[in-house]
Amino acid sequence: MPAVVVFALLMVLQFVAMSPVQAASAGQYLTVDEFLSLGFGEDAKPEPKVLWLTPALKARIKTIRGKEFPLLRVRYWQLGQKTAWILEEIGKEMPITIGVVVDLDSADGKSLAVSRVDILAFRESRGWEVRHDFFTEQFKGAVLVRDDILSQHIDGITGATLSVRAVKQVARIALLLA
Template sequence: MPRVIALLLMLGLAATLPAYEVQIRHLSQPDFLQQVFADQEPQAGLLPLRGELRERVTTVLGHPYRGLRLRYWHTDTTSAWIIDEKSKDMPMTVGVAVGPEGIVDLEILVYREPRGGEVHQAFFRRQYRGMTLGENDALSGQVDGITGATLSVDATSRVAAMALVLHQAVMEGASSP
């Protein structure tokens, strides 16, 4: 009986403690860009989010993106995006590289939730390689989820689709006279 009381007291004490913030940095921004562009020297750019592009991004995310513009890096055919998107309670920072054939690389740079961090594992991230935009700016392929990480998987997929939309806008802008 004393063990049960002690356990209940510990559980009660744990419930009153403030929630802790988890932040796992998996990859830095410079390391992500080096991984994407290797020996090439990418140019940095700022893409304003307005008009039809803002509407497309809002549709893909399911909510308005809070920024007015996004920084990105690019060469003639490849762009890299670093985007924060809310998972459950906290934002995660995702890096996505897009080339002519779709997603080239997807990395979780920073993960801030106590659960669902398995989305940074290579077996999960590899699923996005080669994906393009399908109908209604949805990803062209299915993503197998991870038990206990549904919200993180959804957030990662939204960011992947958003990067594809943004890449398309940049590439169409580059080909305009």
């Protein structure tokens, strides 16, 4: 059998073997309503609001992202001091839809801190591990410190570097917007 044919068959077998894994990793994990129920409680029904982004705010977001933020306004939900933000950030090639709930820091009761991070939709073939609690729980209690950096270290995941970076950026942006 010619080497080209063998190579082609191996490529087809590799694709077939990977397809179920890729199909299982990408997908819709939470709807907006489910995320809001987790963040605010099942009985709470906060109304959506809109935050118009000023040039100064867009500049700070650009510093976090390393590129322009494409939106002029951002929709969010608020109930008392607690806000919920649903933002998208590119992992490697596709957007990841990430929800972040920001509330008063339980430690000091004054500053705003992350109280919840959830992956609503993941569209990449790699890096889907960021949706699991072992990763998202690391963000609880994080606040912004100098230069819009998170106050605590977030451990990465081998093979999910770009997805981890995307979630960290969205958490920073949500804290900034809150």
